Amino acid sequence: MAKPIIITGASSGIGYELAKVCAAKGHDLVLIARREDRLLGLKDSLQAAHGVQVLTYRGDLTDANTRYQFFDWTQFKGITPYGLINNAGFGALAPFAETDWDQQNAMLQLNIVALTHLTRLYLPSMIAQGQGRILNMASIAAFLPGSYMAVYYASKAYVLSFTDALATELEGTGVTATTLCPGPTESEFQDKAAMQNVAMFDAKNLPTSGDVAIYGYQAMEKGQRIAVHGTKNKMLTLVTRLLPRKKLAEISRDTQKPA
Ligand SMILES: NC(=O)c1ccc[n+]([C@@H]2O[C@H](COP(=O)([O-])OP(=O)(O)OC[C@H]3O[C@@H](n4cnc5c(N)ncnc54)[C@H](OP(=O)(O)O)[C@@H]3O)[C@@H](O)[C@H]2O)c1
Numbered sequence: 001m002a003k004p005i006i007i008t009g010a011s012s013g014i015g016y017e018l019a020k021v022c023a024a025k026g027h028d029l030v031l032i033a034r035r036e037d038r039l040l041g042l043k044d045s046l047q048a049a050h051g052v053q054v055l056t057y058r059g060d061l062t063d064a065n066t067r068y069q070f071f072d073w074t075q076f077k078g079i080t081p082y083g084l085i086n087n088a089g090f091g092a093l094a095p096f097a098e099t100d101w102d103q104q105n106a107m108l109q110l111n112i113v114a115l116t117h118l119t120r121l122y123l124p125s126m127i128a129q130g131q132g133r134i135l136n137m138a139s140i141a142a143f144l145p146g147s148y149m150a151v152y153y154a155s156k157a158y159v160l161s162f163t164d165a166l167a168t169e170l171e172g173t174g175v176t177a178t179t180l181c182p183g184p185t186e187s188e189f190q191d192k193a194a195m196q197n198v199a200m201f202d203a204k205n206l207p208t209s210g211d212v213a214i215y216g217y218q219a220m221e222k223g224q225r226i227a228v229h230g231t232k233n234k235m236l237t238l239v240t241r242l243l244p245r246k247k248l249a250e251i252s253r254d255t256q257k258p259a
Contacts, residue, residue, distance in 0.1 A: 001028035001053055005133075006074070006081045008061060008118065009088025011038035013187030014137070017213035018085055019046065019054075025217070028053040030079060032070060033088065034060050055079075061088055062109035064117070071121045080125045083133040083220065086115040091141075091152035091193040093258055104151050111155035116162060123175070132175035135220040136163040140183045140233050143240040147253035149193070156181075160226070167225045176223030180216040183233035185209055198256045 005022045009015035011033035019029055023046040031039045036058035043054040057073065059066040074081070089111045092103055115136055126132030139153075142160035146153025163179040170177055183200075184190075187209045190201045212229050219227030228234045240248055 001030075001079055002026060003082040004028040004030060004079055005083035005085060006030045006032070006079075006118075006122070007085040007087060008032050008114070010042065011035040013189060014182065014185065014209045014212050014216070015085070015087040016042060017209040018087060018135075018216060020210075021213045021217045022083070022085075023050040023052045023054070026050070026052065027083065030055045030057065030074060030081070032057045032059055032061065034058060061114040061118075062106045064113075067114060067117050067121070071118075080129055081122055082126075082131065083135065084118060084122050084126070085135045085137075085216075085220070086118055087135075087137045088114065089137055089155075091149055091189065091195075093149055093194045093198065093256060095148060095258070096150045099151070107151055107155060111152070112158050115159060119166070126175045127170075127173050130174040133220045133223070134163070134166070134175065134177040135216060136177065136179050137216075138163070138179045138181045140181050140228065140237060142179070142181055143237045144248040144252060145245060146256070147249050148256055148258055149252075152193075153252070164225060176220075178216075178220045178224050179226045180212075180219060181226065181228045181233070181237070182207070182212045182216075183230055183236070185212050185229075194258075195256070197259050200255060 005027045007015055007019050010019045010031035019031055019042055033039055039056035043056050046054050057070055059070055136159050138159040139156040141153040142156040160179050163177050167177040184206055186206050195201055215229050228237050
């Protein structure tokens with residue numbers, strides 16, 4: 001495969017658009033998500049449009065066995081990825097005391113454990129080949145405590161801290177690690193997170209998943225450490241450095257309190 005890139009969560013939203021951007025740049029792709037019909041449709045259109053090779057894998061990444069099986073399958077196919085894009089993730093809006101534990105646990109497994117595990121599995125071969133790109137999906141949520149989405153925001157803070165540390169460890173290896181931090185973006189995220197009535201998603205002209213994907217791909221290729229999408233979001237992350245964390249938690253409480 002030509003400079004293959006693995007993309008998790010490629011069946012919708014930002015991951016789907018990242019697959020389109022990577023294929024347009026000539027990368028062969030390995031796509032994983034649970035909705036295989038979506039992946040197969042994307043595979044057909046990308047192969048037809050760009051002449052790249054696309055492999056798909058149906059799997060639930062919250063499950064450690066699935067991750068090992070996916071890794072073994074890519075080994076069997078002889079794939080050493082040039083890129084690993086850990087994009088799959090989800091959130092849920094609710095007071096923490098009322099959350100469904102199985103859902104919160106799945107969020108931790110997907111947003112944190114799967115991202116870390118896949119990075120651990122693929123990184124040695126990327127270092128050995130002396131080149132590679134890791135793009136880990138965080139959010140501007142990584143920069144502040146998020147009342148009523150406490151676990152989601154904390155999971156993204158983990159992604160930022162983990163990836164930033166990794167970026168320094170990787171200096172001089174030819175492999176880079178980038179944290180992508182979008183703000184609210186058009187995708188299926190809002191509906192799945194029960195955030196239909198949250199003001200930040202009401203804003204006109206929300207960036208599309210395609211906008212974020214183009215920006216994320218460019219940041220990954222440049223080996224940028226932290227990539228915050230959009231001027232407003234960049235300013236917001238600067239403000240989070242100035243305000244006390246209690247104030248930040250109150251702001252998130254007031255802006256995303258469930259109805
Ligand atoms: N949209 C936003 O406002 C926003 C802002 C900042 C950061 N983000 C982050 O961007 C990433 C992509 O989200 P999105 O906005 O594109 O939302 P999305 O449209 O809901 O896409 C989420 C993707 O993750 C996959 N996924 C979910 N659970 C999975 C599981 N257990 N195993 C494997 N794949 C799974 C989904 O595929 P299947 O359901 O087919 O498995 C889907 O392809 C997430 O990490 C999210 O936290 C989003």
